[in-house]
Amino acid sequence: MFIIVAIVAILIYRLISYLWTLKSSYEYFKLRNIPGPPPRFFFGHYLTLWNTPSYPTQIREWTHQYGSIYGLFEGRRPMYVVSDVDVLQEVFIKQFSSFHSRRTNLLIDILKHKGANLFTAHANEWRRQRHVINPTFTTLKLKSMIPLMNKCIESMIVKIDEISGKEFNIYALYKRLTMDIICHCAFGINTDMQNDVSNIYMKQAMACFATDPEMFLIVKLSNVLPFLNPLLARTMQSGICLVNTLSKHVPSLISPIEAIPIFWFIERVEALIKQRLASGEKRTDLLQLMLDAAAHDDVKNDKTDDSMSRHLHHTEVVMNVFLFMIAGFETTSAVLAYSTYVLATHSDIQTKLRTEINQSWREDDDELNYEIISDMTYMDYFVREVLRMYRISGQNSTRLCDATTTVCNHQIDKGCVILVDVYAVHYSAELWGPDDPNLFIPERHAVKRHPVAFMGFGIGPRNCVGMRFALMELKMCLARLLRTYDILPGEKIEKGMIHQKPSILRPEAIYVQLHRRST
Ligand code: HEM
Numbered sequence: 338m339f340i341i342v343a344i345v346a347i348l349i350y351r352l353i354s355y356l357w358t359l360k361s362s363y364e365y366f367k368l369r370n371i372p373g374p375p376p377r378f379f380f381g382h383y384l385t386l387w388n389t390p391s392y393p394t395q396i397r398e399w400t401h402q403y404g405s406i407y408g409l410f411e412g413r414r415p416m417y418v419v420s421d422v423d424v425l426q427e428v429f430i431k432q433f434s435s436f437h438s439r440r441t442n443l444l445i446d447i448l449k450h451k452g453a454n455l456f457t458a459h460a461n462e463w464r465r466q467r468h469v470i471n472p473t474f475t476t477l478k479l480k481s482m483i484p485l486m487n488k489c490i491e492s493m494i495v496k497i498d499e500i501s502g503k504e505f506n507i508y509a510l511y512k513r514l515t516m517d518i519i520c521h522c523a524f525g526i527n528t529d530m531q532n533d534v535s536n537i538y539m540k541q542a543m544a545c546f547a548t549d550p551e552m553f554l555i556v557k558l559s560n561v562l563p564f565l566n567p568l569l570a571r572t573m574q575s576g577i578c579l580v581n582t583l584s585k586h587v588p589s590l591i592s593p594i595e596a597i598p599i600f601w602f603i604e605r606v607e608a609l610i611k612q613r614l615a616s617g618e619k620r621t622d623l624l625q626l627m628l629d630a631a632a633h634d635d636v637k638n639d640k641t642d643d644s645m646s647r648h649l650h651h652t653e654v655v656m657n658v659f660l661f662m663i664a665g666f667e668t669t670s671a672v673l674a675y676s677t678y679v680l681a682t683h684s685d686i687q688t689k690l691r692t693e694i695n696q697s698w699r700e701d702d703d704e705l706n707y708e709i710i711s712d713m714t715y716m717d718y719f720v721r722e723v724l725r726m727y728r729i730s731g732q733n734s735t736r737l738c739d740a741t742t743t744v745c746n747h748q749i750d751k752g753c754v755i756l757v758d759v760y761a762v763h764y765s766a767e768l769w770g771p772d773d774p775n776l777f778i779p780e781r782h783a784v785k786r787h788p789v790a791f792m793g794f795g796i797g798p799r800n801c802v803g804m805r806f807a808l809m810e811l812k813m814c815l816a817r818l819l820r821t822y823d824i825l826p827g828e829k830i831e832k833g834m835i836h837q838k839p840s841i842l843r844p845e846a847i848y849v850q851l852h853r854r855s856t
Pocket of ligand 1: 668729795796806
């Protein structure tokens with residue numbers, strides 16, 4: 338009897354102290370004079386964020402209400418939402434050593450058991466990986482990828498010729514194109530995915546982006562009850578194992594498509610690496626660079642840049658190859674889709690861009706090359722304006738505070754999250770005026786702006802490592818299209834522009850008509 342009473346007393350004590358800590362954690366922003374919407378007990382601001390039809394729009398509404406720095410709670414974890422560019426410059430650039438990681442979730446933590454990649458790695462683990470991967474995108478390496486890119490773009494042009502003059506969804510072709518380019522240029526995989534409509538790589542890549550992992554029940558539970566994480570992680574791992582085993586041994590029950598796409602991809606990548614190692618073939622692609630950097634011994638996360646190890650674990654090679662396949666596909670195709678929407682609906686901008694393309698890419702030039710692309714200033718402004726107005730990465734612009742520090746007179750404690758309200762920054766009249774920031778005006782990029790006013794590829798040492806690759810791919814594709822076709826809006830163009838909600842923001846479809854130009 339005594340034991341039962343003691344257990345009940347301990348449980349009641351634990352519950353009361355948990356509720357007390359929960360309640361006092363909601364005082365965090367009040368004590369620091371930081372405004373923000375009132376939190377709900379236990380959930381913080383999660384309930385609103387889970388139920389909103391658009392996360393960025395909700396964040397922007399709160400920014401209008403509470404200003405350029407305010408506080409939210411993810412469960413009980415404090416999150417600063419910031420659009421003050423001076424604070425952002427401190428966090429992302431000047432005090433990067435205290436904010437070098439991103440916010441993660443349960444799924445990312447589970448994946449990290451397989452090995453961290455550049456996106457998810459922390460601290461020196463990240464610095465070492467970035468040190469190894471940065472040289473992949475030098476001008477010389479990018480130039481060597483141009484013939485392959487041209488080949489992939491040509492395959493798309495052949496497809497477009499078949500439907501030229503009719504209304505169609507060009508976004509579907511862009512997805513195939515960008516996956517084809519990343520597979521060819523980075524990993525030497527020839528999948529014929531632009532012709533093969535049921536290509537499994539495509540299906541699995543699309544499945545990876547079909548839902549927002551933050552919306553999974555298990556991730557929600559882990560966010561509001563972080564102390565359950567070890568249990569939830571184990572449950573999730575067992576579930577994944579079961580699904581994978583069933584899909585392998587009883588495919589009639591669970592087809593590979595229905596199995597978890599991320600793990601399908603990781604298995605393919607492992608097979609690809611084995612095949613490359615067994616063939617002894619040496620190529621000049623990203624996979625080779627990472628394989629050459631793979632160490633057989635234990636890899637140390639050294640502390641200084643001078644002694645930084647230039648090695649990756651085998652698991653890191655696998656996870657980074659997977660990351661690049663995924664990162665290089667959905668982002669670039671979404672930007673191409675938005676670019677086409679703008680061109681179809683702004684004929685004056687289309688004409689201006691085509692004039693520049695025809696002036697830089699002369700009749701006597703054989704193929705589009707790096708120099709021709711780099712010569713196009715208006716093209717550069719155009720792509721940046723698309724990225725300013727159509728921000729594609731939803732909630733990824735975060736930094737985790739790794740060491741308590743003071744930023745512009747605000748003390749930010751270890752464990753807090755900084756979320757950038759990118760829309761507020763990109764649409765700020767102060768940063769982007771005097772022309773109305775709601776209008777599409779590429780020329781505004783000719784004016785020098787605040788160093789963090791443009792965040793299309795992120796900012797600071799942890800910005801997008803694939804930025805130069807992506808810009809080259811986008812510009813080459815747009816140059817080739819505009820030289821060959823007039824782009825006209827389809828009847829359903831506005832209908833397709835409805836934004837989808839998952840982690841990468843994108844339209845549903847881009848309906849256009851392309852007419853071959855006579856010259
Ligand atoms: C138009 C296309 C793209 C856009 C708009 C884009 C945007 C971004 C953004 C906003 C970030 C977060 C940066 C930050 O936290 O400050 C990021 C990170 C990253 N991107 Fe991209 N990206 C694009 C294409 C690519 C491509 C083609 C690749 C690979 C070939 C790539 C690989 C990565 C990686 C690995 C990271 C993590 C970098 C790190 O943490 O060190 N991205 N990207």
